[in-house]
Structures are given as C-alpha cells and as structure tokens.
Amino acid sequence: MKSLILAICLAVACGAVQAQKIFRVVQSDGTVEFTDVPPSNRPAEEIQVRPMNTTPAVAPARATSTQAAGAQGETGYSEFRITRPADDEGIRSNAGSVDVDLKLAPALRAGDKIHLILDGQSVGGGRSTAITLTDMDRGTHSIQAVVKNSDGKVVARSNSVTFTLQRTSINQPQRPRPQTN
Template sequence: MLKKPVLLLCLMLAAGGVAQAQKIYKWTLPNGDIVYSDKPPPADQAEEVKLEPLQTFSAPPAPPLEDTSAAKDKEKPAGYEQFKVTSPDNDATIRDNNGNVSVSLSVTPGLQSGHSIEVFMDGQAIGSGKSTSLTLTDVDRGTHTVQAAIKDSEGKEITRSNSVVFHLRRGGV
C-alpha cells in the first residue's frame, strides 16, 4: 500500500522536471492577437520564447522558539514581584483647582536597601526618593500620564511600573 504513494510522488517529480524543460512558442494572429503555447503552430511563423532562469529564494532559518515559562521569569525583575501605580486609577478624571494630584505606588516586597523610586509625568522625570506616595503640585489641566521606575544605587533601572493616564480639570474663574 505504501508503494503506490511513493511511486506517484516519483512520477510527479519527474513530470515536473519535464514540464520545466519544454519550449514555449509565440506568434501573432492575422487580427493582431499574440498567442503563447507549448505547441508550435502549423506554419513556421512562431518564434521560440527564451525564458530567464527562475528566480529562487531561500528563507532564512526561523529563530528558535522561547520557552514561555522562561520568558515569564525574565520579565520579573529579581526581588520585586509587583510594582504598580495604584492611584490615580487609569483614565480617572481629577478635579482640583490648585492642580494637586495624589499618586500612590505599590511595591511587593518593599523597596530594597539602596534602591530608589523615580516618578515620571508625561515621560519626564519629576522626582525621586523612597516614598511610595507623593503629591504632584501645580499640574496643568488636561490629560497626563504618570509612571515610576525603581533604580539601584548606581542609577540603573531595575523595573518600571504600569503607565496610568489621568485627566485633570481645574475650575475656571
């Protein structure tokens, strides 16, 4: 039973090679139509079409698949299981005429010795220290983002929190 598929495969491969080796003819009909065929016309009015060699492409080897459990281990920085902005809530609207916004962070386990937290608003560093809560003052009205990073004693970033978007509304006069 296995011999038939193998024989069929061999015949198909051989036929493919023969098909590629055949000639192609081109001629023009009296009404001006151009005809291409693998069979020459009855008269000697056809010319043989010279085909360029087929262009081939070898795909580069695929990168090896990463073990997903190993990828998750790489994502967790050593020593910190969780670091996130807990306040304000994402997409929260804050109403404060003085432009004060309270920011709270959660670090699990607590901040390690020699590490500090740097807070960013709209991508710009606005302060650093060891506290997990602070108040942003005189923030302009509008939409802003807040995020924080934990840095080691050399200033190298260890991990970064989620980014939270908030909208500040200040009353008009």
C-alpha cells in the same frame, strides 16, 4: 508506501511542467500571445525560459545563552515595562488619579527602587510595581519608569507611555438662555 509513490509522481509531474516549451505568437492585429502549443497556421518563436531566481530561507539568529545572560547581566532585569495605562489610552477620572502597573522580571533586587517620571519630572519612587498617581491635571501626559540602584544609577528603563486624563472641568461657562420670539 502510498505516500512514497505519491511523492515520486509529484516530483515527475513538477519536472514535466518545468520542461514544457513556451512559444510567442504575434497575431495579425499586432497583439502578442504566449502559448505552450505552437499554432500550425502562424510562425511561432520559441522562448527560452531562464531558471527562476530563488533564495534559500535564512533561519533567524537565536541569541545564545551567554548573549542573553550578558544582556540581563548589564541591567539585572530581563523585562521592565509599563502594562497600564496603555499607550494612547484615554482615562476618565474626575478625582485625577491614574493607576500605573509595571512588569518587572526578575523581582526587584535589594537596594533597587522604582522611580516614575511624569512629563519629564520625577514623581517619587518605591519598591511597588503598582503605583497610583493622584491630583493630576487633565490633559495629555507621558510616563516612564526607571530602576535605580542604591548609588542612584539607572539600571533599567521602561517604555514610555502617553495617555490622556479626562476629568470634568469646574470652569464651564453658563449657557445662554434660549430666546423666545
């Protein structure tokens, strides 16, 4: 009951605030002032306030179950992405090995294989979602994974990830000896 009375009071108060009049007063130095109480010693012009433009919120469209099934039905996989390494990650590995982890849902179908593409070149494939690349050169690389069916057709493609492999160089020039005076 108290909340109903409170709601009615708020509705009346909001209506009263909106019904207030606004006046425009020009001061002797030329500045313009807006007020809700007209001054008695100066002329005031009543301003007609136009109603506020409002747009109702639009609810985001949700995919129907048939749309979601259609999107998954084309590839057969609802999620396929590289989870490790992260995009723009720096990896320190003097051995030159990088672990690549993939997230694939649902599980890999019979006959499908995962292929990794490193710097535009295919570097192998298999059925595991955890792959280790070895003997990589240091520097910046990009990697992407694809799922191919038994016919060799790409049925799913992951996001592309760029990472930098940092490893110690054996080609370090000898430092000059410090000179003494």
